[in-house]
Amino acid sequence: MNFANLFKIAVKALSNNKLRGFLTMLGIIIGVASVITMLAIGQGSKRSIQAEISEMGSNMIMIHPGGDRRGGVQLSADDMESLKLQDLEDIQTQTRFVTYVSPSVNSAGQAVYGANNTPTTIYGVNLDYLEIRRYRVGDGDSFSEQDIKTAAKVCLVGKTVVDELFPDGENPVGKIIRFGTIPFRIVGVLESKGYNSMGMDQDDLIIAPYTTVQKRILAITHLQEIICSALTEAYTDQAIDEISAILRENHRLKPSDEDDFSIRSQQEMASMLTSTTDMMTVLLAAVAGISLLVGGIGIMNIMYVSVTERTREIGLRMSIGAKGFDILAQFLIESILISVTGGLIGVLVGVGAAIAVNLIAAFPIYIQPWSVFLSFAVCTLTGVFFGWYPAQKAAMLDPIEALRYE
């Protein structure tokens, strides 16, 4: 039997029942379209969160003093002075999976220039900080290693601070502002980073050498925080292990002692934030998958009805020379045609709906090519799987019985 002929026969049979074919397809169309749309929405929001998090910094690892002690008296992390400059130096020199390391000391206060003032935070850091947090210097230059050594009163300012202190559009580079009572010379302006995913303004800050902030503002010698960046995201865990080992040794902790510091990574935050969207994606995909299954059962149902209804036709085809295989192939092709056509329309509808969601509701979407291929493959398999049994039933019919069927 010629496959092209079987195909023609199946197409002809389907076109004889267009409405029914379409209604059967509808189940598949809705199933495929919803799988694609739901995955597009789920992946879209996940990606936008991930993008925002990676904007915050590159593979950041944050080390704070104080352990995660439960019960007992817990000192405020700021009061603990366990992080020392020595820790920073050891992390810089003794790790293999850490690229950038910066100390961080900060103080909130009022920045003043002329008649303008604004509340902001000053961060005392080293030059690695800019790399870790992905700040770029726009106008002017960064401060130098020499500035750090000498605890120079120089600073970089974020755009929000600039806007508040220089509302007339004056060039801030070279100007002297005061933070609290200390005068700082602005050596550069940071490029704007906007708000992060937790709603924090990343441009509302002043960056200065950590030595300056330690000595001239806070009058401390310890570090409030150490920020590092892992070699790559994949090495985050190794980097954390290395840092942890160094700190435990430096702090002379016995194996039974708890850490007197806590380490958090950007990866951790990212997975925390994306876990919700991951779950949402799985749930949506499950619901969509169920509707695809229902669509498949719809095909099976219709094919059964169709086989029963066309028993006489099957008998006739057999009497004029159709083999069991020909009948099987005809009905299988019919159900595959229904599901594949439905799948194609479903892909178009799904992609269209996802784009509509993006345009109308301004919701981030991302259409993953694999989700399109997967749902398309699933619905082809659906056609074969749910079409097989009715087709088999048709092929097994006895031509004599089938011809007499009323």
Next chain:
Amino acid sequence: MNTEKEIIRLENIRRDFHVGDETVHALRGVSFTIHEGEFVTIMGTSGSGKSTLLNTLGCLDSPTSGEYYLDGIPVRSMDKNQRATLRNRKIGFVFQNYNLLPKTTAVENVELPLMYNPSCSAAERRRRAIEALQAVGLGDRLQHRSNQMSGGQMQRVAIARALVNNPAVILADEATGNLDTRTSFEVLVLFQELHAAGRTIIFVTHNPEIAQYSSRNITLRDGHITGDTFNEHMLSAAEALARLPKPED
């Protein structure tokens, strides 16, 4: 007496059915030979084994014992697929209820048997279908759909479908059973024309009147052949049709 080629040869065909514990003997040793160009009616009341015989002749069913040669080919040892191919090449069926595909044009209906013959190209198929329809006088209705035709026209399409594969034998099962008298005679005229053109036709019926228009009549009762007569004075269906009162409209 007949020197023509043997188309059908039945040798002591028996067919038993098992219904529950009982065995029904539908055919109890049927033997006959049909030569090329014969127009045979097979008569019998219901329960005579007529349908079973038809199914056997049509290679739809296999006899329990005995041998059946169709155009010289032994059928009994064939499997289902071989018999399907044999039906496709050697047999043309005409049914009481036409069995045309719904919503399908006459020419597509007639093409159907050739769709299951891979050696027949699309162009060849179309050409032969048109020829067959012209042979039954429906050359001007090629694109009519089955639901746009009268019973007589539908049966003509069915006959064209039976002719299209140029079969060794045409098997008609009560082919005039659903038609009124006038249309029945029109169809009979067509069968006689095909007979005159040298076709071998087996016409199964319970209507004794039809036997007079065939060249040979086999009577079946309780699974046995009770009569096998050659009709020396075949009546002309065309004349009978002419004698019928004109339809009043």
